[in-house]
Amino acid sequence: METKQDTLIYIWDAYCGWCYGFSESIRGFYKNHPEIPLTVLSGGLFLDNLPIKKFSYISEGNKRINQLTGAEFGPSYQALLSEGTFTMNSKDAAIGFSALRSLAPNRLLEFTSAMQKAFYYNGKSLSDPETYRKIAIDHHLDPEQVLERLKSQETIIDVQNDFNTVQQLGINSYPSLLLHKDNQLITIGGGVMTSDKIEARFKDCY
Structure with a gap:
């Protein structure tokens, strides 16, 4: 990505539980840095149209996410998870995000949070x-x-561009928050990092 101005790049997937857990951290961090342009790219985690019961790690993963981040998984989501036939389609989610993003590109983290709340x-x-x-x-x-x-x-083209860019960046772990500075990409956030830890890593870059 060619740019002289520092930018932040957030790579997420709406069906990624760890991204749900990371939501408050990135919003807390970015609230202090609205002057830095933010790009949010959808990663495309679930594209095989498999029922959610096929991903046996999700339930235990959710418990860890809750323990480590405080993110709450609602009863309607828990019922959907228990029933097991629901299909997560990351391309559809990316299309939804792109549609919202196209109408209000300065409100990206509002939309990621709204989508996560809707599902989780x-x-x-x-x-x-x-x-x-x-x-x-x-x-x-x-x-x-x-x-x-x-x-x-x-919108379809926009989503494919997201997927292609994420692949070109070599990112396959979500969430990933990158700082693009001096033609370098520096990972400054991800996993269960708090906003304070992201801030500390960000300051180390200057």
Whole structure:
């Protein structure tokens, strides 16, 4: 990525539980640095249309995420996890995020959090257009515009560009927060890091 200005790049997946746990940390950190441009890229974690019961590690992983970050998994999500047939489709989620992002590109972390809450707390599918209708209304966007963007070829291309960029960056661990500085990419956040730890690592770069 060619740029003279320092930028932050956040790579996430809406169906990544660790990204859900990281949500408050990145929002807390970025609240102190709104002057730095932020790019948020979808990584494409679940693309095989397998039922959630196939991922036996998720339940234990959620317990760890809760213990380490305090992120709460709501009863509707827990019921969905127990039932087991729900399919996580990261491409659909990335399309939803792209649709929201296209209408308000300065509110990216609001949208990542809203999508995570919809799934991990309220048990809503991120493949369902109605999920984005509600997010749009809650965030004072035109819901019909958002729904139209879900079907747009431009949105499909945008998502593929996200996936390609993440692959080119060589990132396969989510969440990853990178600082692009002096034509170098420096990892400054991820996993269960608190906003204070991200801040400390960020300051080490200057």
